[in-house]
Amino acid sequence: MNNLKLIVENINQKNLDKALILCDGHNEESEQYIINNLKGVIYLLKNDHHLAEEYFIKSHNLNKTFEDPINNLYLIYLKKKDFKRLLVSAKLLYDINMLNEKYNYQLAYAFEVNNNNIQAIEFYNKCIDLNGKNKIGAINNIGNIFLRNNKNKTALNFFLQAESIKKNDKIIINNLFLNYIKLKDEKKADEYYLKASNIDNQYIEFLYNKAEYLILKGNYENAIIILEANKNINKFLIILISLYFNMGKTQEGEQLLKENNDKIKSDSYLYNYLGIRSLYEGNFEDGWKYYEYRGSKLNSRFSDEVEWNGEKLDNKSIVVFSEQGLGDSIQFSKYLIPLAKLCNNVNFVVKNNIYKLFKKDYQNITIETFETIKDKKYDYKISLGSLIKFFYKEEFKSENDLIARNKVEISKWSEKFNRSKPNVGLVWSGSFYGPNQPFRSIPLKKLEKIFTLDIEFYCLQNEIWERDKIHFNEMKISDFGKYNLIEISSIIENLDLVISADTSILHLSAALNKETWGIFNIYPDWRWGGLDKINPYKSLIKINQSKFNEWDDVTDEIFKKLKNKFKLN
Numbered sequence: 001m002n003n004l005k006l007i008v009e010n011i012n013q014k015n016l017d018k019a020l021i022l023c024d025g026h027n028e029e030s031e032q033y034i035i036n037n038l039k040g041v042i043y044l045l046k047n048d049h050h051l052a053e054e055y056f057i058k059s060h061n062l063n064k065t066f067e068d069p070i071n072n073l074y075l076i077y078l079k080k081k082d083f084k085r086l087l088v089s090a091k092l093l094y095d096i097n098m099l100n101e102k103y104n105y106q107l108a109y110a111f112e113v114n115n116n117n118i119q120a121i122e123f124y125n126k127c128i129d130l131n132g133k134n135k136i137g138a139i140n141n142i143g144n145i146f147l148r149n150n151k152n153k154t155a156l157n158f159f160l161q162a163e164s165i166k167k168n169d170k171i172i173i174n175n176l177f178l179n180y181i182k183l184k185d186e187k188k189a190d191e192y193y194l195k196a197s198n199i200d201n202q203y204i205e206f207l208y209n210k211a212e213y214l215i216l217k218g219n220y221e222n223a224i225i226i227l228e229a230n231k232n233i234n235k236f237l238i239i240l241i242s243l244y245f246n247m248g249k250t251q252e253g254e255q256l257l258k259e260n261n262d263k264i265k266s267d268s269y270l271y272n273y274l275g276i277r278s279l280y281e282g283n284f285e286d287g288w289k290y291y292e293y294r295g296s297k298l299n300s301r302f303s304d305e306v307e308w309n310g311e312k313l314d315n316k317s318i319v320v321f322s323e324q325g326l327g328d329s330i331q332f333s334k335y336l337i338p339l340a341k342l343c344n345n346v347n348f349v350v351k352n353n354i355y356k357l358f359k360k361d362y363q364n365i366t367i368e369t370f371e372t373i374k375d376k377k378y379d380y381k382i383s384l385g386s387l388i389k390f391f392y393k394e395e396f397k398s399e400n401d402l403i404a405r406n407k408v409e410i411s412k413w414s415e416k417f418n419r420s421k422p423n424v425g426l427v428w429s430g431s432f433y434g435p436n437q438p439f440r441s442i443p444l445k446k447l448e449k450i451f452t453l454d455i456e457f458y459c460l461q462n463e464i465w466e467r468d469k470i471h472f473n474e475m476k477i478s479d480f481g482k483y484n485l486i487e488i489s490s491i492i493e494n495l496d497l498v499i500s501a502d503t504s505i506l507h508l509s510a511a512l513n514k515e516t517w518g519i520f521n522i523y524p525d526w527r528w529g530g531l532d533k534i535n536p537y538k539s540l541i542k543i544n545q546s547k548f549n550e551w552d553d554v555t556d557e558i559f560k561k562l563k564n565k566f567k568l569n
Helices: 003-012 016-024 029-045 049-060 067-080 083-096 101-113 115-130 137-146 154-163 170-182 186-199 204-216 220-229 232-244 250-260 261-265 268-281 284-291 326-340 352-357 386-389 407-414 446-454 466-474 485-493 504-512 530-536 552-566
Strands: 318-321 344-348 365-369 380-385 422-427 455-460 497-501 514-518 541-544
Touching: 003 016, 016 029, 029 049, 049 067, 067 083, 101 115, 101 137, 115 137, 137 154, 137 170, 137 220, 154 170, 154 386, 170 186, 170 204, 186 204, 186 485, 204 220, 204 232, 220 514, 220 552, 232 250, 232 261, 250 284, 250 326, 261 268, 268 514, 284 386, 284 530, 318 326, 318 386, 326 344, 326 352, 326 365, 326 386, 326 504, 344 407, 352 365, 380 386, 386 497, 407 485, 446 466, 446 552, 455 497, 485 504, 497 504, 504 514, 514 552
Parallel strands: 318 344, 318 380, 344 365, 422 455, 422 497, 497 514, 514 541
Antiparallel strands: none
């Protein structure tokens, strides 16, 4: 029998020591790359990953086009969660055979676990085009990428496509179940709850989704039972901690964080949570470090530019891009002002719908959109969320900002208001699909008391939740929600006061230095924690919920403050 076949036969029969002796006795020079790979397999089966890796690398070095050792290295690095080396292995396999759909899939996955979602999607799509056995997995994984990054409607299209190819697949059905939960589509969530439960009600992903489902339904105590039973798994743990804080059970949340601090720090998927929690607490050393792992930062554009890390910017150009919500663009734009003292070529890239919100004549700062900078190159890049860490201790004067005031438009709007009564802008809810909903939005019915006051109220939000529509039509409130943010800014300038939940309108009003009363739930976003103590909006008065899911105390305080401010009976 051929010696190589004999070695393979002994490996298959788990006669590993004999197989190793045969390898050592095989002296054919031209086959040493095969022998080293087989030795690697033997040590892999012996669970000696260190020696296995050494022999796979030797095999690869002897024959760069031999795929087996690279595939084996890929499996080792996947098991060890050594994602950087996993990516190296995946690239080597792809370079050997770019039309191998498995290699495209593996490269896509390696990019995904290295938080490079743009390239992950690119190679998943190539895998899909090659129409092999990994096609469904690639479609499903693209859906997961979008779902993790809160692109829930886009994710749904991919999961439905996967389901159309393979019915009643446990993984796909559970992804659809979670997707409908994230979309807050209770009817479809009910449907997929039954489907997923009937397939496997003990599947760990189903249990996780069930906990999220119960939270959507407001059944928090039963959600906690599931989360507590599985808190040894990190993603259950994080949802449990978040739920405790959102419910005002601060002691329980802090205790879990303390007990699992090292565990959380060892899991890069949890770094973003660790970052925002640390920032909320005012622990900026950990906060800024871990906040760099947020999805919006990792999926950013400008892949060719160098990330700015505080280098001198003399005679250099830098592009700052807003990668998060409109509120962040407004709130954090002021941090470009100290940057402009270090660099005379600062380019701030924003979405089209807020381009006109920013001053175009601020020294050293150019406002751009993603369309206007398509072919431009810069020496450095930095996301707006990352820029904060360099200047968060900076002191700002109330008039020192990048928000534009259009005097002509402000004057036009001035003529449309009844000055015989106080004029108050109102925002009681944010986007239905926004983060931390519904906790941070107040039901409109809860505010009906303030509509008994002799005040002209103006709705400044462009979305009315289903639960609020009947009350909205019955209450004394003018609907200005149809106007865009540029027009809203001029409207705000003409109001006596703005009352707003935690939305972009709150940020716009406060940035315009208009007196603003912010309505906050019991555990607000990290931006209202430690950072707000250093750099608060000067015109913002915060009204905080004191008991989870109850707003009566907030309504009472707003009512009293309105009466006092406008001297109403």
